[in-house]
Amino acid sequence: MRVLLSVSGTRGDLEPALGLAMALREFGVQVRICAPPNFERRCAELAVPLVPVGPPTPGSDGVWASPAQLSDHAEQWPTAQFDTVPAAAAGCDAVVATGIGEIAARSAAEKRGIHYQFVSYQPTSLPSPHHPPMPRMPGERAAPAEIGNRVQWEIDALGWDAEYRVTMETRRAALGLAPPGGVRDHVITDRPWLAADPVLGPWPSSPDLDVVQTGAWIVPDDRRLPAGLRDFLDAGTPPVYVGFGSMLVRHEIARSVIDAVRAHGRRVLLSRGWAGLGSLDDSSDCFTVGEVNHQALFPRVAAVVHHGGAGTTTTAARAGAPQVLVPLMMDQSYWARRVAALGIGSVCEDSAVDPASLSDALDIALASATRARAIEVAGLIRADGATVAAKLLIEAIG
Template sequence: MNVLLSSIGTRGEVQPVLALALELRALGHHASLCVPPNDEHWVESFGLRCFPIGPDLEKGLRGAGGDPAKPFKPTPEQRRQLGVATVRHQFQVLGEAARGCDLVVGAGALQIAARSVAEALGIPYVFAAYCPVTFPSPEYPPLKMGIPHPQWLPAIGRVRRSPSRERRRFRLLWKDEARSFNEAFLVTLNEERAKLGLTAVDSVKPHIFTERPWLCADPVLAPDASGAGVQIVQAGAWFLPDPSALPDDLERFLANGEPPVYFGFGSMRGSQRTGRVLLEAARAVGLRAIFSRGWGNLEAADAGSDCISIGDVNHERLFVRVAGVVHHGGAGTTTAAARAGQPQIIAPHMYDQFYFARRVQTLGVGVYAPRREHLTVNTMISALRKCSSADMKARARALANRIIPNGATIAAERLAREFGGRS
């Protein structure tokens, strides 16, 4: 079986489909990937064929001229043009990449063209999401970039409404969200479908998601959202095994004292102020600190023997050796920290990060912190102390035993059973 896997997002969104590709290869199948150009060489280092798709996300998220403090803010007309160009580019790249394939798997809500390409070729298509709240439901509101809904905020200060009123309001919000998505992509999607001899679709998201989407998230940490109106297939998060050792300087730092706290915001933007706040808070509670630079160049405010700054490292090896994990709330980092049995502090920035912040708080294994720009030394001190409590540490360790460790293997085996007879 030849499978094309496509994911248009940051490293945390590419890594799960890479894990799935490797599991498919271990079963004797062939897999190739469509991912952003900044991850092309990384994917190819595993001996997999890669088709670059979309923009260089790392360059874009680092900000204008490489300055994380100056993000690109398109005008409405630029957004419209970007939407048109995105759809046309996806049809071009995926149309070429899917030739000779038996199955297309599209991961993430920006897979505008994947289903249409598979339909034109007469092959199956599977959509996979990284978080249950990707799917419309009257049980929760839609996710919007950088705009947390009160449903995802800490319970203190929430305006409480009756359940029936909440559901009515959520349905209206999902209709508005679908309308916005259609305005951005529907016309161009149907123009490209017509070129392939396909009929027009009425709405973009139901077309992308299908009636039987897959959810590559752990069922304990991110359970299937009841009432979503679709039949969801969920078998756990898709972890990428990483055999790489930790850098020597990090090993020496870990061996030279008590377990430190990990600070890292992945692909999110950072600032010098953030580094100062985090380091001062860690020192106030007597913790050493590891700063993961990420795309935002997060750094320790001042060098010292109690802190170290690092690049990309093996989270699987590192997280089991720290005192806690402070991060942005990406699905991958949240699951990796849960799998390591560590308490977490999540300062969400956008999208599903608010959901995961609320989930770790609900499960009693972490703290929902303010967004990065609103973090203060005092709020971080309070959060670090909560994460240091014996009760929270015990709950985090107990949760680790419930996380499914082989979700990518389960998913690969299921794909092979359901679609492998075509090759």
Template sequence: MRVVLSAYGARGSVEPMAALAVRLRERGAQVRVCAPPDEEFTELLAACGVPSVPAGAPVRPLVTTVEPGSAAGLAQRAADLLGAQFGPVAEAAEGCDVLVATGPLPVTAAARSMADRLGVRYVYATHTPVVLPAPHQPPPGRRGRPLPPDVRDNAELWDLDARLANDMFGAMLGAFRDSAGLPPVDDVRGYAFTDRPWLAADPVLSPWPPTGLGVVRTGAWFRPCAAVRPLPPEVAAFLEAGPPPVYVGFGSTPLGTAAHGIVRAAVEAVRTQGRRVIVARGWADLDPADGGDDCLTVGETDHQALFARVAAVMHHGGAGTTAAAARAGAPQVVVARSGDQPYWAGRVAALGIGTAHDDQEPTPASLAAALAPALRPDTRARAKALWGTVRLDGAAKAARLLSETAGR
């Protein structure tokens, strides 16, 4: 079986695909992953022994230069994403049996277009449930196209979201499809998602109630332990030198000019609790830069190896980071900023495995108030109990499903 995996986005989009690729290779499949050409993704896939195909522009420059929520330049970025799927991804998919895609709507709609042209099976996968149309939740909204605040009916909002998707991407997708000899589509979102989208999220951490959408639950996609990289020597030495620290990291979340203030507030908040701290630079290039020996600043570090050894994880609420902390049994403090982050913050709070920072801008006092209950023994006990229920075989299950249905 030959499988092509197409992922465009930050690490939370690429790393789960790497996990799926590892599991597919264990079943004897030939796998290629089409991903952004950022060095960290190329290194991640190489470390997993998975061939990669560069597709689209590097993600990090886009994330770190685009104003959060701004639609400036969106049309050009969408055109570039479509072009990558109709170009290098289509070339990689020639002769394959299955094409699995995740990422923004232009990516997945174009990926399905290529699968249809090539006559191969297509699977849409998402790692967060908030994008899936369902009566129990509203759509997350689209850049530059806010949803009307006076509409409360979720079904009406999802209908509006579908029209917005067509308005934003329909003509552009149609032009690419026309050049490939394909007819236009009248529902871009529905076409990309299909009537059986895959949800790669843990069923306990992120339950999905019955709906009219035929969602396929696999569990979150984690890399096998054998694929986890050891901690850098300086990180291992810091951990050994004292009690478990608190991890602070905001991943790829754009923090803009607020970055320095947020990291300083976080470090001060951790210190008020008598804890040491590990700060992950992330894409905002965070660095407290105060020289304190109770604080270590690190680059990209394997979450699976690190989170099991910290007192708590203070983070932005990305799907991957939330799942990794839950898998490690680490209490969490979620400082949500945008996108699906408020959803994950709510789930962490509802499960009692941590806290959700309130909507105000983070200050030492507000972060300390959120951190204190996360460090309590009862919170850690609940986090450890949840750890025993998190499915670790999500990627293996997805690989098995693909193997069983590749020829259909």
């Protein structure tokens, strides 16, 4: 049995797919991944074959990506997928599309006559009367509250058609396939999967979708922390971790966070991320790291300050680490609301990021009651989502 996983976006989009790939391998399934070429090393680490799609994700090389570059990449991505994914699906028994950027995956499955499955990592990319569509770009303004969720989802569907219909109809015709109906509903289908933890990101229901919530897909990570990092952790009280992953954040945000953490008498553990963040000075209370094992690190920190990606939010929650979320785009505001609602952390909106606002958010995150609640919720987070999904997929393939 062979499965193709189609992935776009950043490291946070790749890791859950790798979690599913490893779970499928436990059942003897062969897996390959279609994804941008900047993920080659990560896939090689786990011995998952990569079929590269298009150019590298903008910003993955540590060079600041402009809004125009991000827009150009998004515009070219559907064509790059149609150029690659249908051929990569040869010999496969199923194609799994991992997110709203996977425009060609269903067409590839139809061309091969094999099973297709769409999965979202967060509820907010799936239509429901209980929430509006998530914003897709930094700075995108939310619709006025007077516009109901149903109307917003109708507008969202029109946006998908305007952006993708011409390319999809042209490329499907070249594959000998009929035009789709609405593009969004064609991609998502009426029975998508939700690969999010039901405690952190519960599905609120929808009359139009039969959503199957599998739980989050997690790659087990047993890597040791680097020696220098272990020495820093052992040298004092637990630090506050600060990291924004693949978000190209302003360096002023990092400076504000460091100032706020120091004002609380805490040490700082700063992750460089794609933005190449660095400490303000050579003080011994601030240590800078690259990519490390968060599953091993987060149980040893006082709090986690981050952008609110689904993966980081889930990993911190599993570790029982209080969180401060600084949401920037897409589903990050949703995870911020969930963290606050669960009482396991606080939120600092990007527009208000300064030492004072961050200090207020840290007051909540570093409170003993928040730590106790975070530990309580950690015991509720499931770790078997990828295994659940693997079994469901194998059953669906038959």
